[in-house]
Amino acid sequence: MWGMARTAMDRFETAKAKGDRLHQHLHADIVSGRMRPGERLSETRLAERYAISRTPVREVLRRLLEEGLLRVVPQIGTFVAPINLAAVRDSQFIRETLECRAVRLATENRTQEQCRLLRRYLAQQARLVSAGDRLGFFASDEAMHRDIMRIADHPSVWDLIASVKAQLDRVRYLSLDDDAWLAMIFRQHQEIVDHIDKRDADSAERAMQAHLRTAFGAIERIAELHPDFFEQAATHPQKEIA
Amino acid sequence: MWGMARTAMDRFETAKAKGDRLHQHLHADIVSGRMRPGERLSETRLAERYAISRTPVREVLRRLLEEGLLRVVPQIGTFVAPINLAAVRDSQFIRETLECRAVRLATENRTQEQCRLLRRYLAQQARLVSAGDRLGFFASDEAMHRDIMRIADHPSVWDLIASVKAQLDRVRYLSLDDDAWLAMIFRQHQEIVDHIDKRDADSAERAMQAHLRTAFGAIERIAELHPDFFEQAATHPQKEIA
């Protein structure tokens, strides 16, 4: 092998690689609701579990803190953050605003080949809906949204949306969507692609907005159904500036 | 004093506080152009200079890396990142899109009192323009944009814009704007506030877009004038998906 350090590597994987896996696991566990708000995380235990030191673990926890998924109290502990309704509203605003403008640009810029790509996504999703493959469908959904951003010629903007989307996905996972809901999402995708195809930017933007708001609309109801997941907002402090 | 640790504190300041100052200083130095792309940073030297250990220094450098201001090459060094034109384009897209929608919402939601607040900003800026106080003007500019976001009822979205704005400010600092340019910015602010006052959301959005694009328009020229600051793009690789 090339240059294998016994202390820095273990089972042929660097601490950084293990840290990335740790990040993925924690991110998925929190967003999916498998880890509930208030649940405790120990740097030491995570370090032991992944056979790395606290240093890379701490970097991972800092990333998750930036994403708003954790809450760190010095000398006390690290906890899964409650869902903050204001943060969810802001995330929705950011995603909706950016993707609506992007689909407008995409509609104006798209080539024939890019239209065919979107049609291929629709065909794939039709199969996934029939098969009832939720995970596959969500993966295809995300890839398609990312590609629309690429067609709008702002590919890396999706990275920003992805980081903000965690807040929205956390709520969506609580609404355990059924097959009918999956089919509706698919119809909305069809609609969006049709408008892109017909070069109707206004309609494409409207369809995208409706699409992105379907899940968001039920937030208040979800917050009532799962009060232990949410942080009770102090009814808008609306602080004044100097 | 309360509980002063000789090892953890020095001159009555925690390592975290010094780290925050370090972040501010580096951020300002890079965005202003005082530190040029390619310039080297040493974790050890920074730690010595601020009388803290490498641990908090590394956290600061990770933050700046996330903001796209640094480039870290393992076992080689940490360097000031070149300005990436694609990243600047994306930052412009993000800021323009979010602030244009925000000013529309602000126009619809604003109260009389909030209009008066904006008028006070204009009065302040008029004084600052007369005095030729660029730094003061930019501070007021930023505060006003933040408050428009607050009036749109999405205050924390400004944090996102602020982090993205670094890329744009880096370019703007290269264009060393003169007094005439300052006056033009001021007139654009007046225009925006007037439209908000008259509840004309369409005009407010158009004025905001024009305002945010004034600096952006000169980017290509600036990139030609300061080639050593920019990363030559590989003329759109446009990678294909699987």
Place this chain on the structure above:
DNA sequence: CCGCTCCATCTTGTATACAAGAATACCGAA
């Protein structure tokens, strides 16, 4: 039985030691 105090044991924050690789300076040989 209740309550207070102290200590053992957690937590994260910070400093430091060590590892591995890359670059450079230096020294010797051709």
Place this chain on the structure above:
DNA sequence: TTCGGTATTCTTGTATACAAGATGGAGCGG
């Protein structure tokens, strides 16, 4: 003089030791 090899000294990455505080339980006194 020039080329090549070696050793020193940088760099960041990683592990670990230590510090300070908070928590909870045990033990003792009322």
